[in-house]
Amino acid sequence: MSVLVKKAAEHWEYVAPLLRKPKNEEDYDLLVLALDELLEMTKLDESHPLMSLVDIIGDWIAEWDHQHHPMREASGAEVLGYMMREHGLTRSDLPGVRPQSVVSEILSGRRQLNLRQIRWLAEHFKVPVDVFI
Incomplete structure (x- = not known):
C-alpha cells in the first residue's frame, strides 16, 4: 500500500463526509457549511492547497442546486x-x-x-x- 493511500485510509472517517456527492438535503447542507468554512480559510487564494477541495465541493453543490433547486427564469x-x-x-x-x-x-x-x-x-x-x- 502506498504512503498516500495509507494516510488517506487513516484519516478517511474524518474526511469522508466532505468527499462524497450529496444524496439528500442533509448532505447538501453539510457541504454548503464546509464550503463556507473552506472559502474563509483559503481567502480565495487560487494557490492555496485546499482550493482543489473547494472546486470539488463547489461543483457538487452546483450540480445539486441545478437538479433540486432550479432557478426560475427572470422576465x-x-x-x-x-x-x-x-x-x-x-x-x-x-x-x-x-x-x-x-x-x-x-x-x-x-x-x-x-x-x-x-x-x-x-x-x-x-x-x-x-x-x-
Missing part, C-alpha cells in the same frame, strides 16, 4: 427592474424606453419590451440582448 421586466435598482435609475433615466409611462407599464407586466427597447437596454447596460428576452 425581461424583472431584469429591467433589477438593473434599475442596481444602477440607481428612475423611469426617466431610460431614454431608449421612454416615455416614463411605458417604463411603468413594462415594469408592472402590462406591456412587453419590444426589440428596439431590448437592443437599447442591452447596449446601455452592456449585457447580451438575451438577458432581456
